[in-house]
Amino acid sequence: MLTLMTPGIEDYALSKSEKHNNLLDQLMKETYDTMDFPQMLTGPIEGQFLKMMIRVTGAKRVVEVGTFTGYASLSMAEGLPADGKITTLDLNPRCLAVARKYIEKSEHGKKIEIIEGPALESIAAMDDRTELTD
Numbered sequence: 812m813l814t815l816m817t818p819g820i821e822d823y824a825l826s827k828s829e830k831h832n833n834l835l836d837q838l839m840k841e842t843y844d845t846m847d848f849p850q851m852l853t854g855p856i857e858g859q860f861l862k863m864m865i866r867v868t869g870a871k872r873v874v875e876v877g878t879f880t881g882y883a884s885l886s887m888a889e890g891l892p893a894d895g896k897i898t899t900l901d902l903n904p905r906c907l908a909v910a911r912k913y914i915e916k917s918e919h920g921k922k923i924e925i926i927e928g929p930a931l932e933s934i935a936a937m938d939d940r941t942e943l944t945d
């Protein structure tokens with residue numbers, strides 16, 4: 812795994828963070844095994860931070876620009892209530908094939924909607940979607 816922090820700090824942060832689940836572990840391994848730029852992956856520390864932010868803010872609606880293989884989507888979905896929803900946008904079908912596979916396997920996957928295409932176009936189209944005004 813590529814790290815942008817010094818190894819000691821990364822190890823310390825990981826040791827003090829909630830561990831990610833087995834599904835996210837598999838997703839991370841598949842991303843590093845099969846994707847051309849796996850360093851784009853959100854990863855465990857950032858994923859747990861995003862999940863915590865969802866919980867402490869009480870957010871129920873999330874729009875994510877850049878799904879990649881779904882690590883952040885699934886991390887945030889864990890922090891959302893049962894009626895929460897993430898709309899995640901990406902234009903790369905190869906990344907989204909991996910994301911869909913893990914979203915389908917997750918008990919939180921039903922909270923995640925993928926919109927495939929350029930994010931600017933997807934966001935422009937979303938303005939008219941009534942469910943975003945909930």
Ligand SMILES: C[S@@+](CC[C@H](N)C(=O)[O-])C[C@H]1O[C@@H](n2cnc3c(N)ncnc32)[C@H](O)[C@@H]1O
Pocket residue numbers: 851852853854876877878879880881882883884900901902903906928929930931
């Ligand atoms: C850094 S990765 C996102 C990491 C991801 N959030 C995660 O949890 O691992 C950036 C993603 O943005 C996508 N992307 C780049 N430009 C885009 C655009 N104009 N519209 C939609 N997606 C785009 C790429 O295909 C890539 O999957």
